[in-house]
Amino acid sequence: MKVHQFTRGFWEHEPSLTLGCKRLRPLAPKISNNTDHSTTNTPSLSFDLKSFIRPESASRINLASSDDNKKDPPSPQGQVETLPGGTRWNPTQEQIGILEMLYRGGMRTPNAQQIEQITIQLGKYGKIEGKNVFYWFQNHKARERQKQKRNSLGLVHSPRTPTTTLVSPTFSCITTLDTPKRGEVMERDQGDHSPLKKSRSWPLEYIEEQNWSMCKEEEHKTLELFPLHPEGR
Amino acid sequence: MKVHQFTRGFWEHEPSLTLGCKRLRPLAPKISNNTDHSTTNTPSLSFDLKSFIRPESASRINLASSDDNKKDPPSPQGQVETLPGGTRWNPTQEQIGILEMLYRGGMRTPNAQQIEQITIQLGKYGKIEGKNVFYWFQNHKARERQKQKRNSLGLVHSPRTPTTTLVSPTFSCITTLDTPKRGEVMERDQGDHSPLKKSRSWPLEYIEEQNWSMCKEEEHKTLELFPLHPEGR
DNA sequence: GCAAATTAATGATTTATTCAAG
DNA sequence: CTTGAATAAATCATTAATTTGC
Numbered sequence: 001m002k003v004h005q006f007t008r009g010f011w012e013h014e015p016s017l018t019l020g021c022k023r024l025r026p027l028a029p030k031i032s033n034n035t036d037h038s039t040t041n042t043p044s045l046s047f048d049l050k051s052f053i054r055p056e057s058a059s060r061i062n063l064a065s066s067d068d069n070k071k072d073p074p075s076p077q078g079q080v081e082t083l084p085g086g087t088r089w090n091p092t093q094e095q096i097g098i099l100e101m102l103y104r105g106g107m108r109t110p111n112a113q114q115i116e117q118i119t120i121q122l123g124k125y126g127k128i129e130g131k132n133v134f135y136w137f138q139n140h141k142a143r144e145r146q147k148q149k150r151n152s153l154g155l156v157h158s159p160r161t162p163t164t165t166l167v168s169p170t171f172s173c174i175t176t177l178d179t180p181k182r183g184e185v186m187e188r189d190q191g192d193h194s195p196l197k198k199s200r201s202w203p204l205e206y207i208e209e210q211n212w213s214m215c216k217e218e219e220h221k222t223l224e225l226f227p228l229h230p231e232g233r
Numbered sequence: 234m235k236v237h238q239f240t241r242g243f244w245e246h247e248p249s250l251t252l253g254c255k256r257l258r259p260l261a262p263k264i265s266n267n268t269d270h271s272t273t274n275t276p277s278l279s280f281d282l283k284s285f286i287r288p289e290s291a292s293r294i295n296l297a298s299s300d301d302n303k304k305d306p307p308s309p310q311g312q313v314e315t316l317p318g319g320t321r322w323n324p325t326q327e328q329i330g331i332l333e334m335l336y337r338g339g340m341r342t343p344n345a346q347q348i349e350q351i352t353i354q355l356g357k358y359g360k361i362e363g364k365n366v367f368y369w370f371q372n373h374k375a376r377e378r379q380k381q382k383r384n385s386l387g388l389v390h391s392p393r394t395p396t397t398t399l400v401s402p403t404f405s406c407i408t409t410l411d412t413p414k415r416g417e418v419m420e421r422d423q424g425d426h427s428p429l430k431k432s433r434s435w436p437l438e439y440i441e442e443q444n445w446s447m448c449k450e451e452e453h454k455t456l457e458l459f460p461l462h463p464e465g466r
Numbered sequence: 467g468c469a470a471a472t473t474a475a476t477g478a479t480t481t482a483t484t485c486a487a488g
Numbered sequence: 489c490t491t492g493a494a495t496a497a498a499t500c501a502t503t504a505a506t507t508t509g510c
Contacts, residue, residue, distance in 0.1 A: 088487065088492050109480080135493060142482070143491080321477050321502065342495080368478060375496070376476080 089132040094125040099136055108141055110134075322365040327358040332369055341374055343367070 091099075098121065102110075110118060110133065119130045324332075331354065335343075343351060343366065352363045 090488085090492090132492080136491095138481090139492065146482090323477085323503070365477080369476095371496085372476065372478085375498095379497090 089128060090126075091128070091132070091136070092126040095122045095128060098122060098125075099133070099140070103137070103140055107137070109137055322361060323359075324361070324365070324369070325359040328355045328361060331355060331358075332366070332373070336370070336373055336377075340370070342370055 099118075102118070107114070115130045115133045118133050119128055122128045122133065332351075335351070340347070348363045348366045351366050352361055355361045355366065
């Protein structure tokens with residue numbers, strides 16, 4: 001067997017058993033409940049840790065910041081960098097429009113598949129990635145919320161009547177209609193509250209293959225996208 | 234039995250009044266700045282919204298379905314059986330061990346590539362996905378932090394030298410070593426503070442292709458994985 | 467001894483906050 | 489200042505280990 005030099009420090013006890021000291025199951029040992037695999041023979045974890053620990057950047061840099069966490073690269077100098085497509089997504093009007101439409105339609109946090117679809121569609125109007133869609137919904141939801149909180153707090157009758165601003169001439173923006181009653185955010189989502197749906201999740205599952213939940217999508221029921229005035233109120 | 238009386242629907246903060254609408258691009262109209270495509274003729278956004286709004290939600294079929302990609306058929310026999318797709322990741326001891334090793338080595342939030350690698354390796358010990366790795370680090374970091382906060386609060390000078398508690402009889406558990414001094418979280422990360430690295434990001438970029446940042450990884454410098462006591466302190 | 471009920475731990479999501487590009 | 493991007497905190501949900509009653 002090979003001796004992994006990396007474990008040298010403190011893993012030399014034994015390759016396969018020890019492991020997580022303090023993190024052991026609090027209550028009981030339960031050494032091997034692995035569903036299977038392991039039983040045969042543990043591969044003796046000989047993988048190349050070096051590649052994980054981020055080989056480069058031996059010279060440490062940030063001493064100063066250290067306040068909390070990385071967050072801000074202290075020395076932005078040296079713009080070398082390949083800068084591949086480094087810039088952030090800059091949405092086009094069409095993209096925003098569609099996204100808002102979906103948002104108004106009730107979509108809040110699309111699942112992986114939905115994101116994929118949306119991305120494809122929005123891709124027709126400009127460069128975009130799945131994460132952009134994901135983030136957009138995240139941000140939009142959050143900011144819509146805080147904006148509204150601010151409004152309800154500070155200026156109840158807003159002196160400047162912000163909404164009067166400029167409604168898109170084309171459509172009269174049903175905006176007011178879709179406001180969730182007043183029962184709060186309501187998170188109308190999209191009726192995805194099926195019993196044991198794994199709820200939604202994120203794009204992350206794109207990884208590997210989509211072995212997660214989602215992807216049910218059995219059929220296309222023709223329900224309208226915009227439950228605009230579901231109850232007429 | 235689970236008593237989640239929790240707060241099922243407690244986010245009632247305040248009523249929402251208006252939303253949407255004025256969310257038009259604040260600065261400029263900029264109707265069509267798309268890099269290309271659009272100029273010809275906007276597709277008149279006629280894609281199938283229905284598919285986005287998540288039509289289903291009726292019958293949750295997914296009961297047995299599938300397992301689809303349950304990549305571990307190897308254990309046909311089966312005791313508990315990795316049931317259908319629905320279960321959450323249940324890490325094996327080996328997996329936990331490796332993850333902790335990496336964590337102690339300083340890794341906090343692995344980037345997409347690292348996650349991929351780790352996942353592959355951990356896959357040898359049991360079923361696992363990239364997201365599991367990602368979540369593990371997130372959770373572990375967070376809980377390590379709060380645990381330590383709790384400690385620092387409750388017992389400031391801890392007269393009883395907490396570590397004396399119960400060290401696993403088998404090994405003397407280096408636990409104390411990895412505790413970040415007490416100089417606060419310290420977030421040693423892994424020296425990933427390269428200047429303008431897009432910082433790390435998440436697995437999400439696996440989506441589409443990996444056109445994001447990361448993937449620098451020019452060469453393998455042989456530096457040790459564990460900057461355990463980098464400066465001797 | 468076993469199995470339902472409890473409880474502690476922790477995997478997975480969601481929300482809030484922060485950072486920085488433009 | 490707006491907002492895309494990223495991270496941390498809070499929360500939800502499920503599993504494993506313990507306890508309890510038989």
